[in-house]
Amino acid sequence: MRKIEKVLVCVDFSDYSQETLEYAMAVAPPKAKIVIINVIHARDLDAMKVLSSYFNDPAIVEQYLAKNTDVRKKKIENLVANSFPHLAGKFEFLIRIGMPFDEILNTIDKENIDLVVMGSKGRGNLSRTLVGSNAEKTFRHSPVPVLSIRQRKSSIPPEIQGQ
Template sequence: MGRHVLVGIDGSDQSTNALEHALSAFPDAELSVISVVNPVAVTAGDEFFDGSAFEQQRELAEKHLESASAVARAHDREIDTDVRIGGPARELIASATESDVDHIVVGSHGRTGLSRILLGSVAETVVRRSPVPVTVVR
């Protein structure tokens, strides 16, 4: 299997499931885990302009990565972590390209209908645009 696996984390149960899957399916791989802060999603009027909402989202992303590191340690594994700024799908693909990743693992929220249209599907975009194989975990 892959030598270097990238996992996207957003604090959801689905992303934790993706990490758990990567840890078990790729026991000998180097694992990199990223959490992406999407500046477009930070929509809090004045808070956005003074930076506090953005900084809160960045701190939350750091906490997601701390939790991911704890999950990895429970499996006697170490992971590399990084917070990136931008669109989640774009940043996952960019990180995979920049870091010579062999495989991407992401969780899927399973949204359908209007919520999928409005919120988009990060997993679907990653699958469509990734230069490497992608595993989507529900």
């Protein structure tokens, strides 16, 4: 079995993100480096480019990327601070731009990742979808194991939960 030295944690700020990070920390060996990735979707950037051309202002795209990158880094820092404030140096944060599954697969190669931990569905998926499209594409094409995290639901029926 391959030694796990680097774990890639994929977060999209959906309900799965905190739990995904917690699972990654639970399965990662103590000396493993944790790389947290978030991807600014290419379609969002394309929409900003259209807006930019409509107003003939190329700075719109640059401003969008700068602001969005800062906001996302702060959200990732908050995820870490909520559960692992004493381990801040263990994490590396990456914000990428593109198709999420492509950026995840590229990061696996570039960063020599040994394990990927990600939610099974993201923000944009319909509730009936079993596996999100980015998760499915990552599962199918990843050269390393992918741990799929599902949001934990209570097994206690709602009518007796507060008793």
